[in-house]
Amino acid sequence: MEDTIFALATAQGKAGVAIVRISGSRALDVLESLGAKAPPPRGSRLTLLRDADGEILDHALTLFFAEGASFTGENVVELHLHGSVAVVRAVLRTLGNGGIARMAEPGEFTRRALMNGQLDLTQVQGLGDVIEAETEGQRKHAMRVMGGEVAERIGRWRRDLVRAIALTEATIDFADEDVPEDVSHEVRALVTKTRDAIDQELTTAGGVARLKSGFEVALIGAPNAGKSTLLNALTKSDAAIVTDVAGTTRDIVEVRLDINGLPVTLLDTAGLRETDDKVERIGVERALARATRADMRILLYEDDIPPLWPIDKHADDMIVRTKGDLSGDHDAISAHDGRGLNELLAKIGERLSCRIADTGLISTERDQIALRAALSDLDTVLANLDFDDPDLIALRLRDAATSLQGIIGGVDVEQILDEVFSSFCIGK
Amino acid sequence: MFHVKHRDFDIVIVGAGHAGTEAAHAACRMGVKVALVTFRHGDIGVMSCNPAIGGLGKGHLVREIDALDGIMGRVADKAAIQFRLLNRRKGPAVRGPRVQADRALYQAAMLAEIESTPNLSVIEGEVVDLLAEADGRITGVALADGAEIRAGATILTSGTFLRSLMHIGSEKSVGGRMGAAASIKLADRILDLGLRIGRLKTGTPPRLKANSIDFSGLERQAGDADPTLFSFLHDKPFAPQISCSITHTNAATHDVIRNNLERSAMYGGMIDGTGPRYCPSIEDKVVRFAEKDSHQIFLEPEGLTSDLIYPNGISTSLPADVQQDYVNTIKGLEKAEIVQLGYAIEYDYVDPRGLTSGLQVRGVPGLHLAGQINGTTGYEEAAAQGLVAAVNAVRSIWGEDAVHFSRSESYIGVMIDDLTTRGVTEPYRMFTSRAEYRLMLRADNADTRLTPLGAAVGCVSAERLTEFNQKHDALAAMKTRLEAVDLPAKTLRELGTDVKEDAQTRTGYDALRLQDCDVDKIIAFVPSLTADHRSLVERLQCDAIYEFYIERQIREVDMVRANEALTIPRDLQFSSIGGLSAELVSKFEAVQPETLAQAARIEGVTPAAVVNLLAAIKRDKRRAAS
16 A cells, blocks of 8 residues: 655645645545545535644645546545645645655656556656656755755764664674674764754754744944944834934844845844943843844944954854944945945845755755654654664664655665774674 | 486586575475586585574575575574574564584585485586577586586576685685685686676685684683574474684784785785675784774684684685784684685676576576675575575476565565675675665564465475464464453563553553563463463564564555566667666666666666656556557
């Protein structure tokens, strides 16, 4: 019996309607797990879809095509959802977590249609090309994304997982030889590192999530460095109070704006200085804490000499001199005559866009489901490392590697053996 | 000696090593007439390398051979002087039975099997040529004395005899193993078949005189108190049991080796074959693991009455004086005498990707290859191939399709698929990690997995099948019995398991799955169960332990089987399939996959290529049907 599979059948992104297609013998069970009753074959039903906790996901139109009379030849259920990215995400995640069905592989619906004789051969001719294009597109995307930091990160996961599997396999296949009896310490360290990295990837770097929640850019600097003035100039609004009394902004002012199509929240923070004023001191502490959490920091200053960074500087952070209209410094910006403002916006946009591209790797729901599956396998390994037999530990490590296959590639037994033989002197 | 023409054999087998004997016996079990040709009668059942059978992965293979009613397991049990179940304390799927075997007992038991097999003729002679018909079909072999043996199918199990060279230091000699002549003419004939050939190497340690060794200060390793036998038909050892000793190399040993590296055939650049990574020479170990100041050596007795010790762990191709020097640096071996020098051997092998899954040479009907000639190492790997080759050779003369051994059903299937799909880059040895469905392919359930298949094929005797069926029924009955027993938390705790006081009541069967479940305590608790039921309950425990873990594997297996059912027509022209890159076409042509599943496993094959191939299969089937 083949797995029941699901996937978004319409294009990703905002649209009027988004269709999720579910195919396989358990398609109706999947529908039931969303708290919905099955429509009659070839019929439709308007119904509420709920997640496992009973929360409403969407008010959707559901369609049912019975086995033998559907696109794939199997039972097929279609969920016509409201075309919101958030709704689609929530539904796909609920399906993925439900355990009844799994995310379809590229071209899998069509492939099943072919296997079950629902497509005739002339229709099949072009199918290989379509799948090729799909997988080639994914490959190119991955290659593009994997050019830099991400490639290194993925490479590390792969090396660490291969090593963890190899250590475990060595205690199984070479039990009678000069192999350390207890490798659990190193396996634990490797698996913990990998699971933390995946967790991090999932929680902080989800491209889609970022596009939704946006980025935070904190303006920091000494009192009167021109933070609030710049904020106002950039937002062309009076969202921040602008005065010439130092220490006016004691709480944090947030303004949302659109830079290069990215939602960005600008944070105007309290001026940083030693102070006896209790309220202002709290404001300074908050400013530093919030700025630390932000995605990017812009340190503003007015004088000739750039100040030291009051908090850790990250690669994307910028230091910018203000009030260029007063000093005549060509590199400085000015909120009064507008010099350098567009360039500054462009720079912010550019740097944030890079991050989207970099995290685009797991921006698809498919990749995220794969990562979550791997995470769960690795967590199980860690929870049971001390008392599970190595065959079960190896099984879960391999399952984790299989889940990551689309991203890090399959882990081959020869690579595992290579690692074993290069680490241990084996051979009687 | 035979100057008459033999025309009256169904199968002729060249070589009477582990592959040849297993092949001969299997073919005879299927009821055909078999000729087994060997240089010397005395070569039958010789263990040319270390005196041990089984191990991890390898022990699984022996169990599978036994489940198919083969002889290796039964013979090894009779010759075993020490039984050890490796990984005894780990999960049942990775427990591998292994024995130290008495060479003389092994050979005697093997000879007895071969000589008592009806329809099996042993012929002494050197095979120098293959007989072929105009269409290329192989119809038998020619011997050096001019005799011809005609048969429906020929199985070559000629080991390392293809262009083999032995090295001891800078001394070279031509030959398969010590004292055996190489079949140069036959080798030339095989090379003429146009098969792809590769070169491999392997080594052996010097053999030592037992009474020149001081065992007194050495660590001893005893066998299992409760031995696990290979054969499903056996339950206790035949020969007296002994212990082995362990010693270690030291800094002085390593100095001697390091100072003489350039005199080693391996390091003097005299050998160009690829050696196994898992069985390095002592020279290799000293160079590659320079930070280790000691390596383990198992001193394996060659037999109960033999005066020879096989020091497992120090294979070498150093010259005689260096071998003597380094051996004498080792604790216990200070005065050890070398009876036979260690040597390295390099030899040609046939790229097994040129074989079908029935181990028939593709494009050469009537010719099958099995054993080391296919790039494998190890007695067990050889024997398993012998069995597969024989079953399929017999089926080929009956006009039946080859039997498919699936990766999801047996280690035999894993090996055949690895060899024919991926080929080898070093001498191929079985490991449990090669089996992706390892939890399902256990040594303890080899009979359940394979005896019915063997019976269907006809290589399993009626007695074996009856015994299997009885055991199978007994297992099912025992499971029902245990499932009917309710064990509340209180009882489970009394039985020594670590469940919480408010834990759910479990059935006797479910209780077997608990971490610290003691089979003996369950037996003692359940009325009507006695110690006689122990092996049945233990077997059920193995099933129970993995029940929940193999769900995902079973799903995968189902998908693999669906693709295995899609056979690729033999005459399919890969180059005529649209959408395949030239690279993939050449890969498909090289491997000639037999099923869609096998095609998908070839390195570099894309999902799109699989779909295109599938479309081509469907098109072909439709055409054939119309």
